[in-house]
Amino acid sequence: MSVSDLFDPRAIAVVGASDTPGKIGYEAVQNAIEFGGPVYPVNPSASGSIFGREFVSSVTEIDGDVDLALVCVPAPIVPDVIEECGEADIGGAVIFAGGFGEAGPEGRELQDRLVEAATEGDVHLLGPNTSGFLVPEENLYATFATDIDSIPAGNVAVVAQSGGLAYAIAFQAENEGVGVSAMVGLGNRANVGFEEAIEYFDTDPKTDAIVLHVEGTDDGRGLLETCRRVETPIAAYNVGEQDVGDFAESHTGALTGQYELYEAGFAQYGVPTVRSSTELLDAGTALATCPRPDGPNVGVVTAQAGPGIAITDRLKAAGATLPSLTEETQDVVEEILPGITFSANPVDTGRPMPEFGDVVAAVARDDNVDIVLVYELYEGGLGYPTDALAEVVDEVGKPIVFATGGSADVIAGELAELEALGVPTFKAPERGADAVSALVQYARRNSEPEAAVAEEVSADD
């Protein structure tokens, strides 16, 4: 059996299913039945049906091929349930209950028993102590959380150590009108951790970038080596710069305190690191949407100087390089806009104008530029330089990131057109700069000499 039993099941059993609204075992069934395949509510002490499905007394009694169990029972019973899952050839299980590795010696003992049962039965466990996962495109909601079917399908997989943070990011994706290919809360990572999840989503055709939330893991080396090995671009939100050790350990039993080592390791392997959930989502969107950058040199074009200066300040603070434009480009820009406000890099046109798109195209064609960042406040009557971008975006094959401001309803349609061209859009100057910084970090992968960071991380394990 494989981890795809977990993330791509043919049928689902909900163990501890309940007909009492508000209970986890009720919400899990309600979510599960949105999925196209069969869903079996399992509860030895229940009879009748729920949402039109007959209760079954045990997973071993199900007549059909079930791949995934959503385990809604209290912690002490979970190892027995997983044993039964193994007997029933169920290859994946989501365990919502806490009270395992994060909860002192007794909890750790219980988690050991759980892993033993899972190993014996070849069951891939998400959790324990997780709020589950979801795959919007498949209407697959392996969770007890509510109001989650509004999260749209996208091409970024969110793999978070914390289920809560996974939802925080997924709902931001919904609020922003972008989506996720999957959202996974790993929880205690009993036998499916970052490594297994990253490898799975690396082969997932719906996923073009993976974003990680990391509080600390006892297999830092495995995480970093996996990031290096896979093809899909990854960005990471590494929490724990400050001392949050007690709190974090009580959460998912995680070791913290290796913050700097992770940061260095991620940097070495071209995994951009970010400082907030919003930045993580934006980094994922940029990595998933844009072509891979050939290098880290950024060309900036702005239609308003103030946001342009803020962007330049932020890019430089993040260590980005803004190269001089070639003389050819400078000539083209000067021809388009004689006496232009500021024509180095950034190029600032002072205000939006019909020629703005041509200026962007000239900078995008510049051989010194690997990544283009455009800022333009929306101006009615002019609109965005969609035609010019449509012409240049495939021609140059470089990431072009577009940041803007405008009335939400007015700009929504034109922003969607830009996104359809493969140009990610962001509604604050600094968010555009941060997304570009992620591309810059990604472009620097393997550009530094190999160091022994991964080994250092593993040394404390």
Place this chain on the structure above:
Amino acid sequence: MSVSDLFDPRAIAVVGASDTPGKIGYEAVQNAIEFGGPVYPVNPSASGSIFGREFVSSVTEIDGDVDLALVCVPAPIVPDVIEECGEADIGGAVIFAGGFGEAGPEGRELQDRLVEAATEGDVHLLGPNTSGFLVPEENLYATFATDIDSIPAGNVAVVAQSGGLAYAIAFQAENEGVGVSAMVGLGNRANVGFEEAIEYFDTDPKTDAIVLHVEGTDDGRGLLETCRRVETPIAAYNVGEQDVGDFAESHTGALTGQYELYEAGFAQYGVPTVRSSTELLDAGTALATCPRPDGPNVGVVTAQAGPGIAITDRLKAAGATLPSLTEETQDVVEEILPGITFSANPVDTGRPMPEFGDVVAAVARDDNVDIVLVYELYEGGLGYPTDALAEVVDEVGKPIVFATGGSADVIAGELAELEALGVPTFKAPERGADAVSALVQYARRNSEPEAAVAEEVSADD
């Protein structure tokens, strides 16, 4: 005449009014007529009317008390127009044209002539080189920008050195469903700068907080001293940590390079400084919405540990103090939730539950806590702890900031209820933490010994 002629006019003249759509002189008239008072299009070479208003040949020919002129003519003519404004007793003028102090020796000379005419005629100038200002509650749109009447009225005044950045913030306010009491782009600050604008909005009954965007000014001392003097809380986005001097000088003729001195000066006077336009808006929202904090000690209550850890990490990185809760509070929390996941500070309930509001109330009542930050993902059926907050918010008189995640449409109504209680809400954990960090910085005003920062800033003038 006073600066209120500029920001609170009885009638408006648009000088250089045009009947050609797309021209600044057309857009300015179109915006101006949304205002309740009389609007006079002025153009010596035009006849007939525009938007039902008869063209007038000069401001001196207007029959009525005009306070504000929107000057849409090219730079070389502007000083003459301002001279006429003085003759016509027009006390305020917005000058859109660039080509003044930011544009080399000739521009500086033109700006000197302009200031001379303004001084002579007692005209308060916004700009030159600005995109103007707006006061949504008065439908007062002194600008050529389009699609701006969707920006709602709020209680935060945005005073930005850059008109572009002012719009970037105002549109974010619209996108977030909050509003602004005013949005001002100062541009070159010929005779109305930060000092005059801050003093005006300090007395504006619609304004409960002022947020500043600063690229650099040649009167740093005046800015800092004004911040100290006024009553209204202020937050500042001080751009220019990196070397952006050339670009910035070409923009509004600003001196940069005093970044660290400004940061120190703002800190001393309790002006929170932020690192992005989004943070600036959020800081303004928190300062404008919450009661003033009595001290900088933060109590954190979370319903999900992952976001809670991210929040704690970020608060600590910003220098916030999370004090121990009193024994009394710990007893109350333990009574509400025996065996709670984590009951130090942060208090983490592990997931949302009916008792969550009582836990928040207990922490809010703690004598060690000056500011409360709550994080709770929305859970249908439970909703937010609105009743508990309604009970405690007036009782304790402390800032309570609420961060959350959820489906936008599902949570909008309940978030509005929280905001109506005086609880600002933010849809990302880190945005809640940043807003609280602003309150912490504000609470630390004057807590450090008086230093000579303001004098140091002025030393280089």
